[in-house]
Amino acid sequence: MNGQQIALVTGASSGMGKVIAKQLIKDGLTVIVAARRVGKMDDLEGLGAHPIALDISKEESITEAVHIIRERFGGVDVLVNNAGFGLYGALEDVPMHDARYQFEVNVFGLAHLTQLLVPYMRERRAGKIINISSVGGKIYTPLGAWYHATKHALEGMSDCLRLELSQFGIDVVVVEPGLIETEFGDVVEGPMLKHSGTGPYKELAARVARATAESYKPGGASSPQIIADIVSRAIKSSRPKTRYAAGKYAKLLINLRKWLGDRIFDRIVMSVVG
16 A cells, blocks of 8 residues: 555544544555444545444454455554443443443454454564553543443553563554543443433432533533544654553543542542532
8 A cells, every 4th residue: 555554443433533543544544444333434435544344342343344454455554442432330230231242342342353453463573553541441430330340451451462562563552531522421421321320329320420411511521633643643653652641631530540549539539420
């Protein structure tokens, strides 16, 4: 492909994924964009991206997407694992099949896609894997047990992967967004109230819903461009950082969690939800 780096961005139909893809196109990369909603990526195709269908929760969809990538491009030089979502609700209330689906999307699907694309990078002894985690991979919030569990898992998995792949010249980078202007607030609130809006956790769920709405109101979060800029910088760097935290409250929350004890951090978190 004219010597250009080839990048795959998952979850590119909306939010951070779409903005990241636009930035990488602007940077001159050959960009493959993947999502379930292929029609939502028509604008990216118009900019020069190559859309493919991908349901990250389904093994056969991942296998087919990688087959297409290998046939058309040989492989990818950059993998941006962005696809994911947040499942909220009390641990007691969330059905196990929903919890397993959260892990399929945020951890297992991501890992399988990575497994299938690493050989090309390893053979070339070069490449970058950028895992979009969250500040939620370092902290915790009430009613977010399953979501935070997946992001904590992604952080640990990325650290191990970084050690394993360093011998082949492959960088593994974790990006930890804070509050970002995306659909995340709406995606969180609906299922959370469905699972825990009645019953023993209803008062807590109502408080968390109000706090979430307040956090994601217009002007309350950072632009997704801040994350796109970081991904761009990491790709261009010959020695990228292992982690980048960015977006509203990201560094603050990580530092509070790092330096304060559990009980103090518990009080801070609960004070935010009233």
